[in-house]
Amino acid sequence: MIRVLLADDQKLVRVGLRMLCESDPDVEVVAEAGDGQEAVRLAAERLPDVILMDLRMPGVDGITATERIMAARPSSRIVALTTFDDDDHLYPALAAGAFGFLVKDSPPSVLLAALRRAAAGEPPFSPPVLERLVRHAVRARQPRPGRAPEPAGLAGLSPRERDVLAMVGEGLSNRSIAERLHLGVSTVKTYVASLMRKTGTANRIRLAVLAARHCDTLAGETPGVNA
Structure with missing residues (x-):
């Protein structure tokens, strides 16, 4: 069973992600967080296998939350959820320790496959996100x-x-x-x-x-x- 923590400030998004995850008998949503601070706390309490982390959240954002979770538990597998045009947050999230990257509008089958890959220790990523990270590295x-x-x-x-x-x-x-x-x-x-x-x-x-x-x-x- 893959234990998943959902972190997103939009309740409707979390509901959709939970329904998608629960459609797979091998996935269990063990907790939901509405901001980064709550994500840090729940990650320590529930010890999920994979964390789906929205990068844009009020207060403690997803990048800061990723950094804090990784500092406390370096083996955490945090998959950052991003929008197609959110280039500004990609490299900071990578530096903070994000394990993988997915665009939010990924097909359900892609997201479920990403959870399995992350749980198995293989970093999942949406090809467009990787291309943007590579372009950023070249520019830098x-x-x-x-x-x-x-x-x-x-x-x-x-x-x-x-x-x-x-x-x-x-x-x-x-x-x-x-x-x-x-x-x-x-x-x-x-x-x-x-x-x-x-x-x-x-x-x-x-x-x-x-x-x-x-x-x-x-x-x-x-x-x-x-x-």
Whole structure:
């Protein structure tokens, strides 16, 4: 059973999310919070497996609540709920420790699948959100003459690992990467897990942002050729 905490200041949204969650026999809504302060308290009391967190709430907002929950319980899996045009809150939520990102108008099947993925330890994200995070990371890079120094976390990566990392930075799924590189999906999963370990990134979203920030150091490899 996946235990879920819903945090959103709009009661109608919480009602809709609860009905959706309860349509799945493997999901149980253990608590609802109408603001960030209540979300922090209920997260500590009910110990949910997954927290669906609205980023825009009065008083203590979703970003601050995420930060406080992660400080108290770093293993928490908080999936941030965002609107399509809410770019200003995405990167702060990632920095606060959000485990995944979903747009609020995601289809019900996508949201339920995201809950299962989060509970299983695989960060869920809506592709448009990941694309916006990657664009933000690219814009945030400081312009330098020539090629930027390669971060220590990227040192020693094989050409194939660089190929995979660059494609993660493009927002491609494991299946798409596998098709491009003529690999099995399970092999790509192994590469991604290894890359997260070597670069010290907590999840795929952070790995994609890292790749976007240092895309110039990954350039020059030819997908499908390097071994």
